[in-house]
Amino acid sequence: MSDDLPGRFRASWNEIALLGRDADSGGYLRYALTEPELQLRAWFRAQAERRGLPVTEDGNGNLFAHWGDPEGTDAVLTGSHFDSVPHGGAYDGPLGIVSAFLAVDELRAAGATEVRPLVVAAFVEEEGARFGVPCLGSRLLTGVLPADRAAGLRDAAGVSFADALGGQPAGARPELLGRFAAFVELHVEQGRALVDADAPVGVASAIWPHGRWRFDVVGEGNHAGTTRMADRRDPMLTYAFGVLAANKEARLRGAHATVGRVAVEPNATNAIPSKVTGWLDARAADPETLTGLVDAVRAKLAERARRDGTEVGFTEESVTPLVAFDDDLAGRLAGLLDAPVLPTGAGHDAGVLAAHLPTAMLFVRNPTGVSHSPAEAASDDDCAAGIRALARVLEELTCR
The missing domain is CATH 3.30.70.360 (Alpha-Beta Plaits)
Known part of the structure; x- marks a missing residue:
């Protein structure tokens, strides 16, 4: 693994740091399928193309970049979301996507060869700030939310989700979901547990209902x-x-x-x-x-x-509902990383997917403990530690 990872993280992070940022509050206005988020989705495609990873969509607004056969099975899924709450922080969501691409770089630099396909995801409308339903993309993919209901959701200006998407959402995609063997989401911690534990990275045990x-x-x-x-x-x-x-x-x-x-x-x-x-x-x-x-x-x-x-x-x-992450997977990750295990009261796409496939989450330390606010933070060194942890987990799941 390379020694300049904090610098490479910062260089990649700076590419998106100003997209959707409000000059007055310092927070972000990255609502799903609006111009700032569309620019981030274009950035996602460019990152995938730079690495030779083909990108597919699921008809619900979710993007997938594939290392390995896009039609392959037993794949390991990682990633997060781009959208924000009004005037939210920089790290909630995008950190998981930036880290996923850099984790692929780390694996390739180490000479790892995937046995299972690895897929980087960008889920749409995780926060629910525009259309009112959180984790909208993952709920559609898994069939938790009917496509007809999602299509009719409207934002404050009266624009429907179907109009913003450019057509009727596809809804449940069991054939796509069935290709995934596990999902690992990296996320900035939305609290101070890792600060108190003096640990840069943690593993999630559960999400409160x-x-x-x-x-x-x-x-x-x-x-x-x-x-x-x-x-x-x-x-x-x-x-x-x-x-x-x-x-x-x-x-x-x-x-x-x-x-x-x-x-x-x-x-x-x-x-x-x-x-x-x-x-x-x-x-x-x-x-x-x-x-x-x-x-x-x-x-x-x-x-x-x-x-x-x-x-x-x-x-x-x-x-x-209450989400208890896969005990075997969480325990395996905690042992592999020698990291503390902690619950969270925050919702995530991982919480929706956990009902359908083995799922785990990694948290990166947030020194302020503040989230959904411009005060949300993470150091470049801690983000690099999170990328290394994610790379190690993905290597364990895909390359052995």
Whole structure:
């Protein structure tokens, strides 16, 4: 393996560092199938071409670069995603793709010859920031999400996923999925466990069950200056109570609850809203705790709505069950790398694929512990350590 890997990582990273970056916040606006993400997808194709790796698509927006026969079976899949949350960090997603290509370089430099095909993937719409459903590409590939439902998803401007994709998504591809023997995703850690462990790389044990729920609160729009307080049917009050209830119920259960998105109609300073829509992101260590949390928030919203004279609709938009990564594969990786094993509360394409094939994740240390924010970080040396770890894992899985 080469000694200049941190420098080569930085050179490759700099090729994409400015794509989709907002000059004011320093964060990234890389929404799925918008211009910045399309530029990153072009970069993916150029990287594959530079290495002589043919690229295929699955009809759902997912890209695959192949080292070995594109039609071969028993292949090992790696990679991640390019898209970001609004004003997100640089490393969440792209690190796994950049690292995958550099891991191929490391294997070739060491003279490794693949026995199994190796495939680098770029999954579409992992964050769900544009069309509202996270891990959209992997859900389509595996058949978890019907193609017709995905096609009709719309962004804030009313553009459908089918229109952005350029046609109806293909949906489940069992013949493609059946060619893969394992999936390994490298990702920046979204927490501080590796900082506390003083380790540059870790292995994931599980992903907490999590989901997204939309709550629509409808009241009566009216004038802020002429409507008596006693006469109001203000949906903002119900919404605000729901946010506080979610925080309390999550803390009581040792779970996580976040309301980070809200839409208000008519959204005027001098008008009582007619409708407020919020989105609840809820996560917990086990399914029972998650269900209890969501049920409690739903019940408290309904009770508060009766007091406020408003109406509440509560809609499940996406739910991902508890994901326990393949014990044999995770144990094998932890032993191979002498790395700590840790759970995560963050969702990933690996969590969707884990229900269909042996799956593992590697984490690279994040010194700030902050993610989904411009403060997300990783040192070049730690990224190089992650690439070496990924290369070692891929060599173990494909070349022996």
